Amino acid sequence: MGKRCAIGMDIGGTQLKAGIVRDDGKVLYQCTAPTLAISGREALLGQIGAIANDLKGTADEWDFELAGTGIGTAGFVDLNGTVAEATGNLPGWSGTRLKEEMESRLQVPVRVDNDANAMAAGEMWLGAGKDAEHFIMITLGTGVGGSIVHDRRIYRGREGFAGALGHQRVVIEGEACTCGQRGCWEQYASVTALRRLMVTKGVQASTAEELFEDLRNGDPAAMSVVDEYARNIAVGLANLIHVFNPSSIIVGGERLRLRETPCSSRFGDT
Amino acid sequence: MFEPIRGYVKKFSLSAYNRGAGVAIRKAVLGNAAGVIGAAKLLLDPQK
Numbered sequence A: 001m002g003k004r005c006a007i008g009m010d011i012g013g014t015q016l017k018a019g020i021v022r023d024d025g026k027v028l029y030q031c032t033a034p035t036l037a038i039s040g041r042e043a044l045l046g047q048i049g050a051i052a053n054d055l056k057g058t059a060d061e062w063d064f065e066l067a068g069t070g071i072g073t074a075g076f077v078d079l080n081g082t083v084a085e086a087t088g089n090l091p092g093w094s095g096t097r098l099k100e101e102m103e104s105r106l107q108v109p110v111r112v113d114n115d116a117n118a119m120a121a122g123e124m125w126l127g128a129g130k131d132a133e134h135f136i137m138i139t140l141g142t143g144v145g146g147s148i149v150h151d152r153r154i155y156r157g158r159e160g161f162a163g164a165l166g167h168q169r170v171v172i173e174g175e176a177c178t179c180g181q182r183g184c185w186e187q188y189a190s191v192t193a194l195r196r197l198m199v200t201k202g203v204q205a206s207t208a209e210e211l212f213e214d215l216r217n218g219d220p221a222a223m224s225v226v227d228e229y230a231r232n233i234a235v236g237l238a239n240l241i242h243v244f245n246p247s248s249i250i251v252g253g254e255r256l257r258l259r260e261t262p263c264s265s266r267f268g269d270t
Numbered sequence B: 001m002f003e004p005i006r007g008y009v010k011k012f013s014l015s016a017y018n019r020g021a022g023v024a025i026r027k028a029v030l031g032n033a034a035g036v037i038g039a040a041k042l043l044l045d046p047q048k
């Protein structure tokens, strides 16, 4: 063991993360770059291909056998590895045959999944879901992502689109959502929603970090924001508990960010 | 952040058969690497 590896990539609306992962799950190298989100499909495909090729070269240098490249991307990914429907954060990504495109560019096997499913797979393998048979993963970021794990397998539904937990409706005529509905949970529980709440409640803090600092200092406005935000998150979780009867719910998100290495200056610096 | 969330989940589910009892609400532990590790796992340990 130890001479086999795969490239893992996580394509978010704002950040792209990539790494070389050994077959025991150890991340040998990880880097990040701002996602070329608004430059359109070709630019983003080019960026993903260039970074993956770079990592492939590194794996070769290290004399590793490369099993292929796995990609988790925001959006609805079908069972053939096509991004059937993109989120509002990745314009032009809808309809991208990501698996096909990357296999022809990289000449290695490629598998594509939704980003929250990929995170759930990671947590199930080596993280907070290691011992759970049935769990729900939610990711709080620009939106709210979700993944359903049943009998230690990701539940995909008919077309692969299951787990869009952020689009459960929690308010009948609520805030407009990027999906076209109103009152989706992600309009209340995402980090975007938290920021909106901070503005409407008039807190001094401008980042989540500052907000939690104010909270520790007993600031009443900060307390009110955190209380309402926690309540918003809990409403959706209580629904999910009724539907799935899980043993645990794993919450991930951008506030858990670690220190990162930029991929390479030619891909854009962080 | 997790304590108030747990508190509200408990509160909401008390009046609904107390289904929230016994559900662990926990923080993801792999942070930023979770998606990268999970995506790589699609190749290292392929399952549907």
Ligand SMILES: [Zn+2]
Residues within 6 Å of the ligand: A166, A167, A177, A178, A179, A180, A181, A184
């Ligand atoms: Zn929605």
